[in-house]
Amino acid sequence: MTLIRDICEPDAAAWRRLWAAYNDFYETAVPIDVTELTLRRLLDPTSAMIGRIAEREGCIAGFSVSVLHESSWTSSPSCYLEDLFVDPTIRGAGVGRALVQDLVDLGRARGWARLYWHTQADNERARRLYDSFVEADTFVRYRVTL
Numbered sequence: 001m002t003l004i005r006d007i008c009e010p011d012a013a014a015w016r017r018l019w020a021a022y023n024d025f026y027e028t029a030v031p032i033d034v035t036e037l038t039l040r041r042l043l044d045p046t047s048a049m050i051g052r053i054a055e056r057e058g059c060i061a062g063f064s065v066s067v068l069h070e071s072s073w074t075s076s077p078s079c080y081l082e083d084l085f086v087d088p089t090i091r092g093a094g095v096g097r098a099l100v101q102d103l104v105d106l107g108r109a110r111g112w113a114r115l116y117w118h119t120q121a122d123n124e125r126a127r128r129l130y131d132s133f134v135e136a137d138t139f140v141r142y143r144v145t146l
């Protein structure tokens with residue numbers, strides 16, 4: 001059984017461990033001060049950031065990080081799923097699916113207009129999961145680093 005719930009203070013060490021593995025997956029290193037700020041925001045109920053934790057047999061198995069924001073196209077907020085990660089030792093057991101479904105369910109319950117996310121075109125494992133929720137659209141991303 002996978003339980004999905006809000007992140008809370010006692011999850012900090014496990015979240016940092018999974019976040020480091022997520023950084024490794026993307027061959028990047030988010031600076032430690034940014035990582036800590038992100039964690040504080042996830043733990044802050046007034047922040048627009050939403051942190052959800054997947055728990056399986058008492059272990060922290062994965063997380064999602066999302067940001068809720070206003071939109072010029074809708075009166076209700078949109079939710080951007082920014083990060084999704086499952087412990088490599090627990091993959092293929094439905095945890096990733098449960099984390100995405102959790103956001104769909106939360107969004108319906110809270111009246112969000114949209115849930116959306118990006119992924120790399122060649123991330124086949126993630127795309128197989130995502131394609132089962134919705135067909136990808138034709139938008140491409142432009143990003144200016146400032």
Ligand SMILES: CC(C)(COP(=O)(O)OP(=O)(O)OC[C@H]1O[C@@H](n2cnc3c(N)ncnc32)[C@H](O)[C@@H]1OP(=O)(O)O)[C@@H](O)C(=O)NCCC(=O)NCCS
Nearest residue numbers: 084085086091092093094095096097118119125126128129
């Ligand atoms: C993508 C990721 C979150 C999926 O998590 P997961 O817990 O393994 O996913 P699930 O077990 O819920 O499987 C979901 C779907 O993925 C696909 N999948 C699962 N295991 C797979 C495997 N070994 N090979 C290919 N596809 C697989 C299947 O289509 C599966 O659907 P099913 O439930 O009908 O079998 C996880 O692989 C991960 O953390 N990857 C690294 C980080 C990443 O890519 N994050 C997303 C960036 S946008």
